[in-house]
Amino acid sequence: MSAEPKKSNNFIRNMIEDAIAKGDHTGDVVTRFPPEPNGYLHIGHAKSICLNFGIADTFKGRCNLRFDDTNPEKESQEYIDAITRDVNWLGYEWDGEIRYASDYFDTLYDFAIELIEKGKAYVCALTAEQMTAYRGTLKEPGKNSPYRDRPVEESLQLFRDMRDGKFQNGELVLRAKIDMASPNMNMRDPILYRIRYAEHHQTGNKWCIYPMYDFTHPISDAMEGITHSLCTLEFEDHRPLYDWVLENTSVPCRPRQTEFARLNLNYTVTSKRKLKRLVDEGHVAGWDDPRMPTVSGLRRRGYTPESIRQFCDMVGVNRAGGTVDVGMLEFAIREDLNARAPRAMCVMRPLKVTLTNYPAAQVETLSLPVHPQDDSMGQRDVPWTRTLYIDRDDFAEEPPRKWKRLAPQQAVRLRGGYVITCREVVRDGQGEIVELLCEYDANTLGVNPEGYKPNGVIHWVSAEDSVEAEVRLYDRLFNHESPDSDKEGDLTDHLNPDSLVIVTGARVERALAEPRQDLPYQFEREGYFFLDPELSGAGRPVFNRTVTLRDSWGKGGN
RNA sequence: UGGGGUGUCGCCAAGUGGUAAGGCAACGGGUUUUGAUCCCGUCAUGCGUAGGUUCGAGUCCUACCACCCCAGCCA
Numbered sequence: 001m002s003a004e005p006k007k008s009n010n011f012i013r014n015m016i017e018d019a020i021a022k023g024d025h026t027g028d029v030v031t032r033f034p035p036e037p038n039g040y041l042h043i044g045h046a047k048s049i050c051l052n053f054g055i056a057d058t059f060k061g062r063c064n065l066r067f068d069d070t071n072p073e074k075e076s077q078e079y080i081d082a083i084t085r086d087v088n089w090l091g092y093e094w095d096g097e098i099r100y101a102s103d104y105f106d107t108l109y110d111f112a113i114e115l116i117e118k119g120k121a122y123v124c125a126l127t128a129e130q131m132t133a134y135r136g137t138l139k140e141p142g143k144n145s146p147y148r149d150r151p152v153e154e155s156l157q158l159f160r161d162m163r164d165g166k167f168q169n170g171e172l173v174l175r176a177k178i179d180m181a182s183p184n185m186n187m188r189d190p191i192l193y194r195i196r197y198a199e200h201h202q203t204g205n206k207w208c209i210y211p212m213y214d215f216t217h218p219i220s221d222a223m224e225g226i227t228h229s230l231c232t233l234e235f236e237d238h239r240p241l242y243d244w245v246l247e248n249t250s251v252p253c254r255p256r257q258t259e260f261a262r263l264n265l266n267y268t269v270t271s272k273r274k275l276k277r278l279v280d281e282g283h284v285a286g287w288d289d290p291r292m293p294t295v296s297g298l299r300r301r302g303y304t305p306e307s308i309r310q311f312c313d314m315v316g317v318n319r320a321g322g323t324v325d326v327g328m329l330e331f332a333i334r335e336d337l338n339a340r341a342p343r344a345m346c347v348m349r350p351l352k353v354t355l356t357n358y359p360a361a362q363v364e365t366l367s368l369p370v371h372p373q374d375d376s377m378g379q380r381d382v383p384w385t386r387t388l389y390i391d392r393d394d395f396a397e398e399p400p401r402k403w404k405r406l407a408p409q410q411a412v413r414l415r416g417g418y419v420i421t422c423r424e425v426v427r428d429g430q431g432e433i434v435e436l437l438c439e440y441d442a443n444t445l446g447v448n449p450e451g452y453k454p455n456g457v458i459h460w461v462s463a464e465d466s467v468e469a470e471v472r473l474y475d476r477l478f479n480h481e482s483p484d485s486d487k488e489g490d491l492t493d494h495l496n497p498d499s500l501v502i503v504t505g506a507r508v509e510r511a512l513a514e515p516r517q518d519l520p521y522q523f524e525r526e527g528y529f530f531l532d533p534e535l536s537g538a539g540r541p542v543f544n545r546t547v548t549l550r551d552s553w554g555k556g557g558n
Numbered sequence: 559u560g561g562g563g564u565g566u567c568g569c570c571a572a573g574u575g576g577u578a579a580g581g582c583a584a585c586g587g588g589u590u591u592u593g594a595u596c597c598c599g600u601c602a603u604g605c606g607u608a609g610g611u612u613c614g615a616g617u618c619c620u621a622c623c624a625c626c627c628c629a630g631c632c633a
Contacts (some may be wrong), residue, residue, distance in 0.1 A: 282571090328583090522594085
């Protein structure tokens with residue numbers, strides 16, 4: 001990546017810079033992004049992606065994409081495809097081909113043999129329950145497995161037999177021989193291989209034994225010449241084991257693991273397990289539901305890759321695990337879209353306005369800028385007719401103080417058009433307001449009226465010459481700041497019942513009959529809205545609200 | 559005294575002994591045909607607490623306190 005804006009410094013960048021300055025690090029800086037294909041990427045992964053690819057970029061190194069696929073029962077090609085797409089969409093290119101930990105299954109097997117031959121690993125026949133008992137507790141040491149000192153030749157033969165399918169699921173495991181009394185649970189003779197008769201999405205039925213993460217990861221890193229293996233804080237306790245594996249096998253090089261704090265966002269969850277649950281239980285429409293903090297959800301919502309990268313940069317990287325306010329994410333997308341989004345008008349809840357002094361047959365084509373601060377984006381045509389729609393929320397019979405919209409006998413500017421004054425309110429049999437009879441001031445196009453001052457500016461659309469649209473107003477999925485970290489109840493107790501409000505019968509200006517699909521629009525005075533690629537039909541657009549405009553008046557939007 | 563971490567403004571975050579950056583939010587004010595944007599201003603004598611070292615400490619030492627992670631044949 002070359003177009004990456006300059007990145008804020010963080011302790012990892014500083015560490016690498018110092019090492020290069022002191023001559024401790026020579027050669028390329030090589031990182032990797034190593035997702036397990038057991039779910040979709042979320043905003044937390046985006047942080048890791050920006051870090052790994054960003055580091056490689058600033059140090060002119062390389063970054064690999066490697067699927068950590070050692071648990072076939074939880075993984076699938078669907079997830080691989082989604083993850084690959086998301087990384088690309090975020091704007092990153094990995095070095096060479098996509099890698100898979102499963103590419104190294106043969107190598108891994110050989111290194112396991114090496115450990116056994118060195119007397120550093122053994123085949124253990126303890127059951128899962130026995131294993132737990134032997135492991136000890138956090139405060140008490142474990143005790144050695146009775147199989148720990150079995151002869152090397154015996155372990156060697158047993159391990160081959162494991163591979164050759166001579167045992168049942170879970171019957172035997174290969175364990176590292178380290179220290180059952182270690183205060184670090186990960187060092188109490190961790191399992192290296194388990195028997196699992198499962199078809200693997202990459203290797204098919206070639207294997208019935210699969211290596212564990214702690215054995216696979218350091219070796220995969222070494223095989224790829226990774227110099228900086230960056231991971232989240234919960235793996236800190238695994239580092240001694242990561243190092244142990246590298247020290248005790250004849251790997252070609254020596255990567256270093258460095259941990260950083262994972263991203264937490266309030267009012268949402270960033271855990272693949274919990275997100276999967278929301279999908280499986282139907283609380284959302286899928287992994288790419290616009291309310292999901294997944295990369296695909298954010299994309300469908302209208303977030304841009306640039307805004308997500310900017311957000312990750314704002315958040316920073318360190319070892320102090322905090323919780324970032326979603327407001328910062330919203331700021332990032334507003335900042336990007338304010339500069340780039342074409343403007344348009346959309347009336348969510350149409351209220352008919354008849355201009356009594358405007359000829360019925362007349363149509364005037366107004367030319368409005370696509371962006372008020374960027375002339376290079378050009379103009380668009382907006383028809384002005386006798387019958388218009390404004391939003392019901394922009395009219396009040398008894399306006400509050402400082403009302404900047406329409407009210408009886410008061411005037412407002414219609415955005416880009418004329419100033420109108422409301423003369424009469426028309427009601428139906430139920431007493432509901434169905435129409436406003438207004439007069440327009442023909443001398444106010446592009447100039448202020450003489451002798452009076454309009455309240456403000458509201459948006460509008462021609463009644464006949466506009467397009468019907470469905471608009472989906474999204475709000476936060478949870479109404480609890482930390483929906484998953486409290487003891488008060490279940491995650492699903494905190495779902496926001498108003499996280500999706502569907503508005504049908506909205507009207508958008510004619511220019512949006514065929515909306516662009518690459519970037520959201522700003523519906524003026526409302527927010528940013530992105531054409532939903534799944535739900536929109538020909539001539540019937542569906543817009544997802546990406547985010548409201550900042551609003552210093554009341555609560556934003558509808 | 560299981561082990562490993564982290565504590566700087568409401569939130570994120572710089573700072574590596576020389577006298578507390580920046581961003582978000584908030585709050586004032588100006589511009590404005592989006593109650594948007596933009597502009598200008600305010601916002602930590604204080605860095606988990608208590609001692610200590612030093613001419614000088616967020617940075618060094620000691621002791622506490624709080625929070626997070628670890629007992630999957632998950633990653």
